[in-house]
Amino acid sequence: MTELLIKAEGETDPYFGYRPDERPIAEHISKGVVNLDKTMGPTSHEIDAWVKRILNVEKTGHGGTLDPRVTGMLLGAPKEYVCLMRLHEEISEQRIRDILEEFTGKIFQTPPLKSAVKRELRVRTIYKIDILEIDGQDVLFRINCEGGTYIRKYCHDIGEALGIGAHMAELRRTKSGPFTEDETLKTLQDLTDAYYYLIHDDDETQIRKCILPMEAAVTHLKQVIVRDSAVDAICHGADLASGGILELSPDIVKDETVRILTLKGELVAAGESVETSAEILESDKGIMVNIKKVFMEPETYPKMWK
Numbered sequence: 001m002t003e004l005l006i007k008a009e010g011e012t013d014p015y016f017g018y019r020p021d022e023r024p025i026a027e028h029i030s031k032g033v034v035n036l037d038k039t040m041g042p043t044s045h046e047i048d049a050w051v052k053r054i055l056n057v058e059k060t061g062h063g064g065t066l067d068p069r070v071t072g073m074l075l076g077a078p079k080e081y082v083c084l085m086r087l088h089e090e091i092s093e094q095r096i097r098d099i100l101e102e103f104t105g106k107i108f109q110t111p112p113l114k115s116a117v118k119r120e121l122r123v124r125t126i127y128k129i130d131i132l133e134i135d136g137q138d139v140l141f142r143i144n145c146e147g148g149t150y151i152r153k154y155c156h157d158i159g160e161a162l163g164i165g166a167h168m169a170e171l172r173r174t175k176s177g178p179f180t181e182d183e184t185l186k187t188l189q190d191l192t193d194a195y196y197y198l199i200h201d202d203d204e205t206q207i208r209k210c211i212l213p214m215e216a217a218v219t220h221l222k223q224v225i226v227r228d229s230a231v232d233a234i235c236h237g238a239d240l241a242s243g244g245i246l247e248l249s250p251d252i253v254k255d256e257t258v259r260i261l262t263l264k265g266e267l268v269a270a271g272e273s274v275e276t277s278a279e280i281l282e283s284d285k286g287i288m289v290n291i292k293k294v295f296m297e298p299e300t301y302p303k304m305w306k
Helices: 025-030 044-055 093-102 151-162 188-201 205-210 214-218 228-235 277-282
Strands: 032-034 070-073 079-087 105-109 122-135 138-145 166-176 211-213 222-226 245-248 257-261 267-273 287-294
Touching: 025 032, 025 205, 025 211, 032 214, 044 188, 079 151, 093 122, 093 151, 105 151, 138 151, 138 166, 151 166, 188 205, 205 211, 211 214, 214 257, 214 267, 222 228, 228 267, 228 287, 245 277, 257 287
Parallel strands: 070 166, 222 257
Antiparallel strands: 032 211, 079 138, 079 166, 105 122, 122 138, 222 245, 257 267, 267 287
């Protein structure tokens, strides 16, 4: 773990908030995230509905949509997939490798007809392509890409560029933000069993393994830790000023998305940095982070602002 820079000293009041792994179970469930292994067949919205019934909660949501033929994890942020692409004609292995290299870095994409976003040309970044196997017209590869990249469209565009056509035969999301296919990856059956033990045996152990604190979903973001006195102002929509900052990651750059945490490690909000780490550290006034999304409910911490 990268050591944080200390801008000022501060203490947290134990009477307000909870450390993420110490929240009461009802709050833990309502503010938690599941690294869920989506099976092939149902849509992401159907998975949402099933989770809602399993946990007997009023509201659920997913971060990032997978279509019915795609399996894997539901979450926003940078992604990793393993894809099986089927070419419509055979072509030399070298040509395949060359075209995948061309389709790395910044690419242009128009979302497909069946998509949840406006169909307009946009730029997406392909960070890395690893060819795992080529067998005739089948190409198995691992792709690391920016969130919002359509792999089905990516395969189609490669086929167009080759002049022979291609389509996505199978796809599995293997990484999303900080989550990978590790011990935190759970199935709907895991979730069902864990909730049964909670209700019938008053055993929280399994549900706390299935449902992680919401903070687990943003560990890939650099952090800014704030005073207790700054928390409620942020929860009511205020941007983060210099005086509210206690500690921060050492390598923050301007316009970077960062997570705002309390001294207890609770996620308050996410926002865009106005200055670099060095400039934030030296500042004595002014807005340092423009808040974009608030996660903590107002009045979790006392009001200490006018």
